[in-house]
Amino acid sequence: MSLFLGPMHHFIPGHKDLTDKKEILHVSPSKEVYIPLAAGANMDLEVLVQEGDKVEIGTKLAVTRSGFYVPIYSSVSGFYRGLKKRMSASLKPIDHMVIELSEVQNKIQALKPLDYVSASHEECVEQVKQAGIVGLGGAGFPAYIKYQKTDGMDCVIINAVECEPYITADYAHTMQNVSRLVLGCEILKKMANVANVYIAIKKTHPDWIQAVESQLQSKDGISVRPVPDVYPMGWERVLVREILHKEYDRLPGEAGAIISNASTAMAVADAFEDGDAIYQKTVTVSGDGIKEPHNIVCPVGTPVSELIEACQGYTSDSVRLIAGGPMMGKTIVNDQFVVDRATNAITVLKHVPDDEIACLRCGRCSDHCPSGLQPVRIAMAVKMGNADEMEKRGALSCIECGLCTYVCPSHIDVTENVRKAKRIVSLKKKKA
Amino acid sequence: MKFNFHVSPSLRGHLTTQKIMAELTLGLLLLFCLSCYYYATTYGSAYLLHVILLLVSSLVTMVICESIFAKIYKKNPIEYLKTSFGWVTSIILTLMVPATMTCYALIVATIFAIVFGKLLFGGFGQNIFNPAGVGRAVIFAAFTGAAANGITTGATPTTTLANSFNWLPATSEALDSFLNQFGGFGNLALGFYDGALGETFTIAILLIGVWFAVRKIIDWRVPVVYLGSIFIMTAIVALLSGIDAYHGIPGFIWYPCLHMVTGGIAFGAVFMLTDPVTSPTSAQGRVIFALGAAIITVLLRLKANLPEGCLYSILLMNMFTPMIENALDGKQLDIKKKAYVISLCLGIIGLAITFYASSSIEPVTSVEPSSNTAYITQEAGL
Known part of the structure; x- marks a missing residue:
């Protein structure tokens, strides 16, 4: 906090205790899984199997035709039953590959394990690429891209912050096998060709910090960096600001940092050690709208309704079902969507009616914006319909973290106003 | 089973505007009670009744x-009042007038504050000027002579300081003769003197300010920068005009303190500028x-005909608000430098004003206690 700037972050009660110490449930889908035929925003994929084919865990099902190379592997053993349009967590109906489960589940190696110590940099990157690992922090961007060109990189930051309330999936997943996480860090350290790896964990998770540190005794250059329990601590820009005390314009690479999620590091270690692609996910199902919050391990493609059942159902007749955390996750209007590779949480909150009143111009949104934007001013530009002003006021730098709406005492959907501004500015840019 | 759609984020903080306003009201009422206590113990229950009546x-x-406006806009008056927070304006306005004010004048001022100061702009959140400030300015302009029957109080320190001392008592004798009228620094700070109802008890106001700042009801920057700048500027004035030490306390310490404890700047800093x-x-x-606002306040105090500058500094800076916001549009990290430059320029202007003031004001070295004590007591206040 300084005279000329607000804190640029804010504490949000995490409610992590709902799930973090609880036993992890294993859910296997009742009949079918539906694997989304998409790699991030890319829907242009070629299906490699025929209807009726027998597939195993680790069978390559599809691969991208254009854009970044991303393969998709089967998460279960069974029979491929063709494509079906279903609602996805991105709010759009997209094609899903339907796989009917067989009685016995077999796993085959999706790819050959690789010894990272003897392998070259290119081989390592290729291994991650072939494993189809996408960033598991939520964005779903292919993980290998960041490690292709590593000139000028100083460090890798492993993001184990989980700043969204309710989510404990990374905690539950990594605590199962901390040495895997450390192995992943070592592999990423080699892939990035850097001397230092910082694992960012919230100060409020001392057990996690201690568990990781106990595995780091003889590991040079890998260290835990405890970070404050504020939101959005897990955003790259805030992490770089906190750990490296640097600002950058567009990508963290400008500050010499590559940032990967803790679960991504685990997935990388799995790919090198066992030759596994991501076939199952740890998902936090939590919130005040769910009876028995739990962390659940399930195959990719499991319908959310089955996870909800495993958690004894809803507590209220009117809920908000959110794919992801309550801050950045989107509400989905049915529970038929499935767990994808980048899904780390399903949050269910009791629905509360909106009670917006007039803006009192208190400036809390501007004080807390981690991008240093002035959401209230952007909202005014939206009201005036002035696209030039929206751009000048930096609307495009918004990552929609939602903190402005959270802190607004007048209960205005501030983030939505900025989102409108983003749409208007990008539309105008497209036209020009 | 209903799955509701909601734009992200789906979570909200606990602080609401209603809670902020409730706490603000509590602070204001506390101050009002303290003021009631002073008038009741010093002048008796008739004064207390009059103050409450105000x-x-x-x-x-x-x-x-507000109810009439709610009806015009076809809204439920009670719901409208709940989110319009007009009572805050009313309480602040009441606290800004002296006990001698007639109810009639205050009613007219309230109408101006609420209707012309706020509702005509579109209601809460839309107004350009501080509504209570507008109301107080109306009293300044139209009701300087309005005094309630049978309610008289003594001269206020602000008017005395302005009229008899040019805001610049330069020697310890001059300061003594001023302080003797009002019971010394301690009494001034504790608000045991006549003036506007709520703005005399500096220590209480500052404590409430700390409470508000800690609870994030107000932004700490505003009172800190405002009072700090006034302190620094008046300290420079004291140095430049060679004010004597007072019982060993150098001029550049006691003179700014005198500014802090007299008149309404503490009240303005905590309740109005914020x-x-x-x-x-x-x-x-x-x-x-x-x-x-600090620069304008010092300029008005030292050089203008008005005894006080706080109110007009607030109203003038209200006018600058849209301009400041336009100048600082963009990403805050990128425009920080611009904000530094603007502040620096303002600092230089402030410094120039202190030079001007200290070179053009005749310091008052010795003064007979003035005979015009009852003179324009109504002009007391911000």
């Missing part, structure tokens, strides 16, 4: 004005806003 008449006027509706939204903007 607040009630202002509140009733506010309710009537009004979020009429000040800039960004931290940078608020710093510049408070700095500008």
